[in-house]
Amino acid sequence: MAFVKLLHTSVMKTAHKIAVNYYTIFKQSIQKRSSLHNLYYLRQYSSIILCPARSITECAVYFHGEGPSVFTLSNLPVGEKYFLEQLCGLSSTKQVLELLESTDHKTDTIVAAALLKIVDTESKTGLILNSNEVFENKIFKTILCHLEKGSQTLSTYSLVNGYKALVQLGMDSHSTIMASLSSECQERVNRGQMTVESLCILGESLLAIEGSNFSMFQSIMDQLENMQVDTWTPEELTMVYSLLQAGLSNGSKYQHLLNQMHTAMFSVSKQLNSNLTSSVLGSLVALKQTQALQLITRLCEYSVKYVPKFSDDELVKVLVALTEFNYNNPLFTEVLEMHVTDKVFTMSPEAVIHVMQYCSQKLLLSKPIFNAVAENFVYNSEHFTTHQIAQLIIPFGKLNYLPPDASAFIRHLEKVLVSRFSQFHPRTLLNILHSCTLMQRFPVNFLSKIFSPHFIQELQDDSGSLDPFVLGQLTQLFLTVILECTFYKGPKLHSKYRQKHFMIFGDLLETQLNTVLFNKVKNGLIGLLGGKKFFSSQVLSPSCYTLDVEIGLDADGIVLSKYNLKKSSKRIVLCIDDEKRFCANCRNLLGKEFMKQRHLHLLGYQIVQIPFYEIDNLNSVEEIVEYLHKKIFPHSFRLKW
Template identity: 45%
Template sequence: MALITLRRNLYHLSDFRIHGALAALKNHPVNHVRKMVKGRLCPWFPSLQPEPCRVRFHHACCKKFHSDNGDALHPLGEPVFSQAHEWAGPEQNPKSLDEQMFYGRLNDLDSSEDVLRFIGTLQPLPDSLAAEALQRICEVEKKDGNHRLPKGILENGVFQALCVRFEQESPSLSDTALVTALQALSLLYVDPQSNLLLNLVAESRHRVKRGGLEVRSLCILGESLIRLQGPGGETLELIIYQLQREKLETFAPEDIVALYRILQACAEKVDRHQAFLNKINSFSLSVVSNLSPTLMSQMLTALVALDQTQALPLVIKLGKYAVRHIPHFTHEELRKVLEAFIYFGHNDRFFTTALEQHVASLCLTLDPEVISTVMEYCGRKRILSKPIFDAVAETFVGQSEKFSPRQVSELIEPFGKLNYLPPNASALFRKLENLLLTRFDYFPPKTLLKILHSCSLVECHPVNFMAKIFSPYFLQQLQGEESSVDRLSLAQLTQLFLTSVLECPFYKGRKLLPKYQVRSFLTPCCSLETPVDFQLYKSVRIGLIDLLGARMYFASKVLTPYCYTIDVEIKLDEEGLVLPFTIDEDVHKRLALCIDDPKRFSLNSRHLLGKEAIKQRHLRLLGYQVVQIPYYEIEMLKSRVELVEYLQRKLFPHNVGVRWQEG
């Protein structure tokens, strides 16, 4: 981090001498002076009258002081007409300047040089306006992406005079000017050990201990101290304590969000402040409708950092109002909003609709990080949005070189997870294959494995890479410094190997060694299968008992030799008779019942997830007769009799009745 050390040898404002003013008057005729004052001030402050007025001149306080009229820069001690003016009389005193005009003019300036040139014609300003000028310099530099002030600004006489003024006059500054100046300087990475910041911080600490600072000032001061000193300072604790004593009803929406940001910086102490956070979470429900897109994004980010999982009502309401802000979020803000919704498990169909419109219309201009986060959001929430997926596929085909390996993984995985092929699928996976071939070594092993496994879920089998990922070298890289390869990676490798055997019989390359193969894809923590829903299974079980006559004629949760777990298995002999599940001889056909609850489908759809689709494909290739029993068909049955008739049609569509053998 670049730090700015302000020079300590600046001349003090008190060194201004009256002989400088006399010299200036001597060198510049009175009429010339009046004409110059009128020409510089009247365009911005039309209330200034053209008639003669008393003008007092000050000498420049630094060796180099910018001269707005084009005159040469003069060293200290030489006479020069200063750009700092004071007006005598109540209507021409700087304290009575039209602040609204000042702020309007200040906000129209797009460079620090313009800001300094502008305030150089108006000095000395009231401390609040001077602080705002410093704040504007900070905003301009941040907008340009600068992390430190350019050398030309540091050596600018007006800027140096501004800093000297805040350094020497800190005890007499207003609360607003003090905290605004401190905020601006902290954002500009000024050296915390400079006399300027040491004086401002000391004065701020004194006023906090004395009490009486307004909520807005406390919030600004708290965030500035975090940037300068970190979250562990004693003054920051005192600020948080004082904010807790204030009535939340007196906080403006931006103050509430600032309070979240302060507590976010102290996330390791969240338990200490949880009671206060609960109050803020409840009160924030009333301010959500007044939040700007930036404030909304910041609030959600803080809720994530503070792990406020109990604040779901607030998250839901933020999601409701985020819909209208989607076109107005910056790329980074939208990414933060999506990350928060992923974290809290929130989704909203209106938000999804607005997101579809936004991504479909602007996908080619969206940042790759935003695109990958949008896809991650869809994948995590099982949202199969064809407009989003199609737009993202088009973007990747045209701009694949812009995506990092992690972003490529986050973009491709949802296609496999949600079992969706876009209209340009051939171009998409051809582009992906070329990217992997040319940049294979740039992809971390686990990331590469996730991508290839996702491709296999949608039958885009990565045959050209199988020999590489089954090699001892790749497996050693995959293991890294751990004692063994993680369970999920082993499961993905095993399913890829099973795919090469069942769906790619032409593949004759390297095989996966048995020691890297798992026995079951169904595990508690990292499963490639979705466990059967117990309530749905109970309903089906009752119908099966009625249909088959006894519980002994079907088995539940059967682990096959091929790693898949079958929800219900029924064995038939050559004549179509149902065998007891304990008999293994004379089995001619095996029925594999897939009892599919909503978790096995994309959200609010009847589209199977990729891992369920590949399971059913493989079971069929292994000789099973797969019978799908989806939840939406079971829910339509109104009686037990209808359930039995339904199962009869599903299991034995060609038989009028059903027969079974006694065991």
């Protein structure tokens, strides 16, 4: 009897695989999607229900009784075949229920597929709508009665998927049907009859209802920990990652299981497709698995070839992972450039923003990406929220870049700020305007509002205090007005809000001096000027900025001692710029450094830039002295000491 039961289960699973394969193929012919997208068609419902590809593929074909011993597409029950064909073309719950009503023999497959479609049609951006109307429908009530009375005869996959569908539709967890399905699930968990896939589907449903403290969830995790992880398929591994991600803020509680999964996933990583790759990377980020460096590197490497195939949501997960794990690959950036320039007008605002954040956080100035995003913003700004607009604009200022059609870009930004001014959070608005000044585009029309007591009051937190960095941004805006917008006659920032120096903000408003590079320059200056007393370092200037090196000259061009700088007729500032002051992939100064040098020049300082790429190749002191002489005193003879 055991052998007969096993054979029956195998036959039923085979039948359902054939049914869903037919369902998927038919969907392809209707919607003409790409082959890869179609292959994982059933995975599109990850935010709602039945997210695994095989969520209904291994259900028994019949609610009761035995099935035929051999199944092919041609001998699939005609009712089921017709139902799956019709289901593909439906777009509303009403249509699904009407189709169900017209179906006489409601098999396990039909019920599972109908529930899948109902949740799909009732879902918009992951939220379930009109669930009360669904519950009151007499056909839907018939399905519920069918599930409740036949819960013990349901296949495991139909059981857990039906349970999850009702959870997603907001069914009362204390209702009789939920109690019946939950009880049956508990029985099968206790008997160890569930596969990895079923355990994961059930586990995520339990998390949505009770959280990770639910006793049945603990039983599921105990079973998963006792399984042979190295026998799991890539899909099963991905599902367990997702389950842990849904139930844990970090993976410390099940770290031993995760370590086994990392090893197993690394061994099968070549089998992953774009969907699985992005999903696993997203889980690794959420579970803070930074120690899984080997797996992370492998998945990041494979993600390069999948960039053109990623959906927007998948691309977001990968970009977050690349940033979080600090993975750098120029080839990925090149492929991303091609993808964005080709697809930017069809990409979701969220995906566009994450592309910009990826470039911003890695200091990657990709002109093709920035140009494409700027053009998209000009034509589609209404699709972006105010917060997203800030996230889009800030990288331009941070990396000190304006697109070719800068006038249209800035003009449209100003138009958006005017039309949606009241919608912007004060802090968000300040970030945008500050970024504009970094790009040397001055928001004169908004300065009177920014400097008003009312606006500054709105910037305060609940305790009535202002974030010091906000004060730093306001101070820098004030300096910009004084130095670069001399025509502005409106209100100014009150003196009590002005900061005395920017060093207290670390690297936020100016990058701190690189000690190693400074020591190299210092030795050269000693040889050039004749001693340490002829220059000062890390000087706090009255203009809030920190001067890397300051040299004073009298009216005759003689170098003065640093103790007599007040008698200087001319002051020279050396900007010793290391790699951190430039974009990571080019020699473009960051916006904050460009603004600093711009302001110091307007304050009367002679700016001498000492970039790392010029001095790194100089090894001897004599070479450095000669270099500094040409940079600082290009028209004077060098004195020998």
